[in-house]
Amino acid sequence: MYIEYVSKPEELIDEQAGSAAITSHKGLFFINANDSDKTKPREVWTQGETEDNSCWFPTIDKPNQRMTEEIFMTIEKDFKTLSNGALLSSIDNKDGTRTDHWSMDLNIPPYLVMMTAGPYAVVKDSWHGKEVNYFVDKKYEKYAKDIFGNTPQMIELFSKLLKFPYPWNKYDQVVAHDYVSGAMENTTATLLGEFLQHTRRELIDNKFDNAEDDISHELFHHWFGDLVTCESWSNLTLNESFANYSEYLWRQYKYGADEADELLQKNGGEYINNTPTQHNLVDFYYKDREDVFDLISYNKGGCILHMLRSVVGDSAFFDALHLYLETNKFSPAEAPQLRLAFEKTTGQDLTWFFSEWYNNKGYPQFDIKHSYDSVKQQVTLEVNQTQDLSESTIFQMPVNVDIYCNGTKESHVVTLSKNRDKFVFNATVKPDWVDFDSQKMLLCVKNEDVHTNERIFEYNHAVKYLARYEALRSLASHISKPGARDVLIKALHDKFWYLRRYAINKLTDDTMPDFEAELRKMAVNDSSSMVRADAINVLAKNFKHDGSLSVMYKNALNDSSYSVETEGLSALAMVNKQVAMKYAHDLENSDEADLLLGIAGVYSQYGNDSNGDFFAKIADHVSGFEPQIVYVAVYGQFLKQRCTNNANISKGVDIIGSIYVHGSNRIAKFYARSALQQVVASYQDREGVLNEQITELQKNSPNDPKISTLQVSLSDDKAEEGKINDIIAQ
Ligand SMILES: [Zn+2]
CATH class of the missing domain: 1.25.40 (Serine Threonine Protein Phosphatase 5, Tetratricopeptide repeat)
Known part of the structure; x- marks a missing residue:
């Protein structure tokens, strides 16, 4: 059967708004169609999720549907096209146009169908013989591999972790202008917003925020979302929690545990701080299907996967994911199917975990304290759950507790099960540190009653970033207590740049000579550009200006990083306004946002x-x-x-x-x-x-x-x- 149709997405009317034309949910977008805007290229692209592709082709537009597809695109000859699957033919029509024929012969849901055409530069890469291409603006052609170049390595990592090789024929990524969302995992043809395009120099400052987290996120959807798809938008977390957690997996593999844990903390914090209204992770009661694209489905979902991994262990976790993919590939799935895969793999009943975290709201809030009885030689740990039970539940959970005495560590596992739990451990001496949740895996808010000395011990002995951070945060808020400042000064040498930065910014009001000496070294030598920039900023604000600082600020204007250059310019403006104005003027032709704003800052003061x-x-x-x-x-x-x-x-x-x-x-x-x-x-x-x-x-x-x-x-x-x-x- 054939259906002949014409689609007019520009004329679609928003039923809820009456006569207003649909602007962001019309499925098919023409950008700069008449070429009147010289700042952007002419492009056509589509955005299907959630149910917008039916604006441009007839379909049953639901995520539990599956289809193969063919698309023929006739475009001006010098445009590139991209769609799902394989390019089968490309025919010159001898009238200045060309017709490209794309075909996807594996089943995908309608919302993952895409097409785009534009004057892209295409940079080629590969993974085990499959094409991995990057479609970018011509201006960014020479930076495409700086931005996307780790994609083949990511495909390799995810294929191995899941024991499920990348299941599609190729992987393309294309950067679109005026895109209505952040990025979209259209099968084999991911579309990303132009915010992803950066020069090599811009990438120095912010590798993750600018690119790699998004790249791993959309790629991982090609297993979770594209291969196995949420049965309904209520189950969206089966797509988004995995994509969210893949950012952790990539960072952990490529850049180490600290970089990954910092992301986990940021994601958990964003969810906790910005979600005034809670709903179940699997949410059957949303008002609008777009509402489930929130910090619960994404961030909380990702944190929950991390907890599940901690509970069952690495090998069972990845085996269960493999089983879930094998069992449900090319099909829709609901959360119980994930539970069944984990239960089959581990032999455990995991109903408790899924009912707490998937079919429930909120997160635990703990009041934690411990005491030592030297007569009984016992440590008592009390854990109270203080969350509002009308909005949430009591969380049951095995938690690791490590007790440090006389230089040795004893590890215990306790099970939280009540609103007031009490655990007793034997200890011949008063512990130096009682480390509740030593894996730092819980998604929670903790209010811990801990002595400064214990926090100092924690910073000095903790391996995990989250423990070192926890210690520094507590010490920074008790900086006048003996030993607290010394630890923050020590943290200026932490192996993780993020904590060096944290320490600098907690010592902002400090004007002691030892701090200045450290800052001067860091401003020049630190391996992280963000740390160098912060060191310059604090030096300029806190310490007396002298000739050597002026030289340092001028040298910063030649730093490889824009952030350092920008801070150098602002610092110079505090020392010598004529020199700063001259440099600001000389740097005007940059097109890097931070630096331009630094120049604007100088002009707003002296211009x-x-x-x-x-x-x-x-x-x-x-x-x-x-x-x-x-x-x-x-x-x-x-x-x-x-x-x-x-x-x-x-x-x-x-x-x-x-x-x-x-x-x-x-x-x-x-x-x-x-x-x-x-x-x-x-x-x-x-x-x-x-x-x-x-x-x-x-x-x-x-x-x-x-x-x-x-x-x-x-x-x-x-x-x-x-x-x-x-x-x-x-
Ligand atoms: Zn996603």
Whole structure:
């Protein structure tokens, strides 16, 4: 049977909003179709998840469906195309167009069907003879392998861990403009937002946030999501928890346990701090299917997999995943099927784990304390669960407790089962450290009553990053206690850059000579650019400037890292404004957001009207979420403090006003409003001065021609002020 159809995604109407056209759920997107915008290429791309592909082809648009597919794309000859599966043919139509025929002969759900066309550069790579290609903007062609180059190694890692070789014919990744989401695991053709494109130099500062976490996430979906698919959106966590956890697996393998554990902590923290309304991990009661794409399905789900791995052990964990994939491949699955795979592998009944974590809400909150009875020679550990039981449950869980006495460690496993648990251990002397959850695997909030000496012992003896972090955090908040500061100073040499950074930023108000000496070394020699940048920042803010520091800041302007260069520029601005202004001017042609914002920061302090064009020029380069917030704030300061020319102010107000009225970045909008209000306030100040001058002249020399000049200025200012107030009122 054939269905002939025409799709008109641009004309789709949002049923809920009445007559409004669908903008982000129309499935098929034409970007810069008439080529009027010179800042971006012409592209076509699709986004199927959740049920948007039915906007451009007839299908039963549900995740529990499966289909093979063929796509023929006729495009202008110089465009590249990409879709699922294999490119079977490519025919020149002799009229300036070409028709590409793509085919996917394995079953996939409708939401993973994709196509795209654009003037991409294609950089080729491979894994065991399968093509692994990177489709990027031409400008980033020479950096494609810096961004994506670890993909074959990731495919190898995941294939081995799962004992299930990558099941598809090839793996492509394509970067799209104006993409409506972060990234999408379309089978064999992952689509990623342009935020992923970076130069080699930009990648120095932030390897993970910029690329690799996303790359491993989308790749792992090719087993969890694409091969075995959530049966319904209620079971979305069967896709997203695994993709989330794959970021941990890749970091652990490639960069070590500390980098992985830091991610686990960040993910758990984001979930706990930003989820005011809890729902079951498997959620049958959502209002809108898009609502389950949240920190519960992703972050909490990933943390739960990590706990499950800790509970059953590594080999059973990966064997169970293998069994789950083998049993359910090319089919939809629900959470009980995951449980069955784990039960079959381990021989254990894991109902308790799945009912607590998958079919329940919230997370445990613990009050923990321990005491030592020297007569009985016993340690008593008390663990109370304090979470709101109307919103959650009591969590049962085996937990490791390590007790350190006289230089030896004794390991125990206790089982939490009640809201008040008490455990007693024999110990001939008072322990140096009682390490609750020594695997640091629990997703929880802990309130631990621990003596400073024990925290000092913890930092000095802990292997795990999370224990060292826990110790430093506690010591930083009791910095005046004996020995606490010494540990933070010691942590400036921690093997993990993140903790060196943490220590620097906890000692921000410290001005002791030993700290300065360490900072000076770190600012120049630390292997991490983020640590070098922070060291410069704290040196410039805390310590007396001298010639050698000025030299250091100038040298920082030649650092391989943009972050260090940016901090060097800001530090220089505190020492010598002429030199800083000169460097700022020389660096204007960069297109790196942080550095441009550093320059903008210098101009907002020392610049004048002549720098107004710079602010306008960089607007497109600083449109990322965080850069835009800083941009709006410094631009506002510049307009208020350094600008006198109404035309310059007006241009700035237009740009900031447009972010305020049309932007989607809520925090940037907030700052934009406040920037506009500040500009209004500075107009009012100016008008006050003009009014006084006019009154004075009218009294003393009423025929002075200056009066009418001042009146014109006053009415100009009032007009500008009115314009800004109109924008704020929108
Ligand atoms: Zn995902």
